Amino acid sequence: MTLTELQRHLERRGLRTTQPRLRLLQFFSHTDGHFTPEEIAERFRLAGEPIPIATLYQNLRVFSEHGLIGEVIGHGGEVRYDTNLTPHSHLRCDHCSKLLDVFLSLPDLQPQGQGHDWTITGARVELQGICPDCQAIASPQLMPTLESD
Numbered sequence: 119m120t121l122t123e124l125q126r127h128l129e130r131r132g133l134r135t136t137q138p139r140l141r142l143l144q145f146f147s148h149t150d151g152h153f154t155p156e157e158i159a160e161r162f163r164l165a166g167e168p169i170p171i172a173t174l175y176q177n178l179r180v181f182s183e184h185g186l187i188g189e190v191i192g193h194g195g196e197v198r199y200d201t202n203l204t205p206h207s208h209l210r211c212d213h214c215s216k217l218l219d220v221f222l223s224l225p226d227l228q229p230q231g232q233g234h235d236w237t238i239t240g241a242r243v244e245l246q247g248i249c250p251d252c253q254a255i256a257s258p259q260l261m262p263t264l265e266s267d
């Protein structure tokens with residue numbers, strides 16, 4: 119996305135265009151992953167363009183409220199901001215807590231019994247597993263044992 123398009127994104131949502139906001143949006147449009155505010159601050163610091171952490175916190179919250187970025191809860195309960203705006207599910211590694219964006223074709227999600235009369239508007243699915251990197255270094259205890267009869 120170009121800077122002009124990003125600017126339009128902000129304006130369409132009635133948000134003021136500030137330098138930190140534009141830089142943040144640019145970061146999200148060029149980066150894949152799920153980041154804590156601290157990790158984002160570190161990236162900007164390393165790039166020689168630090169953004170104060172309070173400014174980051176505030177703008178990330180605003181972006182999230184306006185649907186410009188997603189939110190996902192990390193392994194330790196921390197909020198991570200998601201750069202992928204396409205509806206997707208997450209696959210989390212039990213061992214290293216790595217998060218992967220995955221696309222699932224979901225079956226009919228209307229609950230049976232209790233909740234059957236609700237209108238379902240969306241679903242957040244999180245799958246757990248063991249990533250290939252961890253499988254490669256896994257000790258036998260780490261891997262789920264398959265029952266044999």
Ligand SMILES: [Zn+2]
Nearest residue numbers: 211214249252
């Ligand atoms: Zn892993």
Ligand SMILES: [Zn+2]
Nearest residue numbers: 200202208219
């Ligand atoms: Zn994601």
